[in-house]
Amino acid sequence: MxxxxxxxxxxxxxxxxxxxxxxxxxxxxxxxxxxxxxxxxxxxxxxxxxxxxxxxxxxxxxxxxxxxxxxxxxxxxxxxxxxxxxxxxxxxxxxxxxxxxxxxxxxxxxxxxxxxxxxxxxxxxxxxxxxxxxxxxxxNNASGEMLGRVIAVAGAKGGVGASTVSHNLAWSISRQLLLQTVLVDLDLAFGTVGLDFNQDPPQGIVDAVYSPDRIDANFIDRLSSKCSDTLSILSAPATVDRSYDLSEHAFDTTLDVLRATVPCSVLDVPHQWNGWTRRLLVSADEVVIVASPDLTNLRNAKTLFDALRASRLNDHSPRLILNMVGVPRRPEISLGEFSKAVAVEPLGVIPFEPRLFGAAANNGQMLAEVDANSKIIETIDDIAQLLMGRSVGRRAKRTLLAPLMERLGRMKAG
Structure with missing residues (x-):
């Protein structure tokens, strides 16, 4: 590949x-x-x-x-x-x-x-x-290049693990590349970033959205919760005591500040389609679509890829990550068929590993904290490097597909 x-x-x-x-x-x-x-x-x-x-x-x-x-x-x-x-x-x-x-x-x-x-x-x-x-x-600066890179991650369908992928990518970028990273949870009513990092921040992204006149680097810093020396989160309220009917430009000022002050911002974009989610996906420097290999995911992924390509004419195609591949007894669309339909090869393939992902979710940990030796961690680390514009060697080409190959091998042996 x-x-x-x-x-x-x-x-x-x-x-x-x-x-x-x-x-x-x-x-x-x-x-x-x-x-x-x-x-x-x-x-x-x-x-x-x-x-x-x-x-x-x-x-x-x-x-x-x-x-x-x-x-x-x-x-x-x-x-x-x-x-x-x-x-x-x-x-x-x-x-x-x-x-x-x-x-x-x-x-x-x-x-x-x-x-x-x-x-x-x-x-x-x-x-x-x-x-x-x-x-x-x-x-801008003398070269016209921005300080910060914005990576937007969204699921082709609800429940495909896009939030888990985005959280672990942000963790990898901050830990592996030692870059100051902000993870923004945009699933305002049901976001899980607080749970996944075992934190309960009193403030978060909604405080920025409803206070546009106050937004600057210091204000964003006060709203953020530090998970490590290099990773901070802007959490979602995860409550339904209000409706979040936001304007198309609701997050513009926040993203402008993040671009100007933080080397990397990872956006966990919910699976919904409205003015502000579309604007976030169109304006991001990198767009990652997470999908599972079934027909609904394929249809939705193709729809998203076609729409985003039309709106991002001077950018490369959005990236694809296939997640939860190799579920026992589940008929799946092959890697080749999925890639051909969306006209892009996956940036990485993550196999179905319920024990690893379940333990991480229940303990409020990242995958690397549960099992640092897992091949999936190598895959996520390599994807993180590619999204940040870093080149990877032959090992990356092996690790991006290795978990899938091992999974398929075990299934055939069984």
Whole structure:
């Protein structure tokens, strides 16, 4: 089985809530920016595209305020370009950034433009991801890469163990990679993160959702409960004394703070489909769908994969983890058939091991605390590394499938 590794090119900090106006010479560049505006990383930006290049921008801003970012395309020679930029500078408001897309790959031209106050100069042709990265770099850190990675884990069907997988992945990332990790339980009425970590936090994620004006790094830290030096949890209330009818953007501010302050956030997304769960899955850096090998899971997984691929056009496919594989006497869809239907190979296969999982759940422990030598722990550790963009060796390729092979071997022997 081939092992897909993270595409670092797609790990780009989201663009903040800014206004962007483009004045382009060519239809190709205009279309590229319009397509980029539909990307999840630019969901907060307000983008308008015009044809006409720098002369059109000069005319437009003689009587109108300038946006946060002006994107200009020019094929003119240097003398004309510099003259046009000087005219535009007379119309620009303080704080407006200017990106020039040119057709001359010349470091001297770049330096001259930067000296004249241009924020960035890039050479066409430019693809969607390249453009988004350049805009991100203007409003985030120098590289445009975010500090924190958000991993959203959801089940294709209720009861497939997505919460257990997400909790153990967060544990593995914090323990194995020694990265500060926050596990967020979003199953607000019935979440199990408190039970799985044997904690009863007085506050959690709902306190953040209902206090959006107070959310900052310190507030999130106060709401979190520490499970170790590197792992904290934002628990769900797990009560039904209120209904949780949340807006589509309910978790936006919380995730923005987590991205900016924590290397890894793992979201335990409940098996439901509404505005805010869809937004979380679309906006996450990594999406993991957990499924069991039966027909309902296959149908639901394919539905989710198709919907998420359509909404995440510039990202790799969501990841698949098959869980509870090899239940005795249960007819199952084969690994090959399941993979073919959703058009992706599983990132890992976790066999049905009721004693290990049952002991962990009843004791409020992670799987590694119950049996550190289990092959399943190796599988989860390897998946955690892949989700965080770390390469793994041949051992990983063996361990991702080894538990399944051992299970099937024992079944055949019996």
């Amino acid at each position: 081939s092992i897909a590794v993270n595409d670092h090119a797609n790990h780009i900090a989201p663009i903040p809530r800014i206004s962007v106006q483009g004045f382009l010479d060519s239809a190709d560049v205009a279309q590229m920016i319009e397509n980029a505006a539909k990307d999840r990383r630019m969901a907060k930006a307000h983008v308008k595209v015009h044809i006409g290049g720098i002369p059109a921008a000069i005319e437009a801003y003689r009587t109108s305020p300038t946006p946060n970012l002006i994107v200009l395309e020019s094929s003119s020679d240097r003398g004309v370009l510099f003259e046009q930029l000087e005219q535009l500078a007379e119309c620009c408001d303080a704080g407006t950034k200017v990106m020039v897309i040119g057709h001359e790959n010349d470091i001297g031209l770049y330096r001259d433009l930067i000296a004249r106050g241009v924020s960035d100069y890039v050479v066409a042709p430019l693809n969607i991801i390249g453009f988004i990265r350049q805009v991100s770099a203007l409003y």
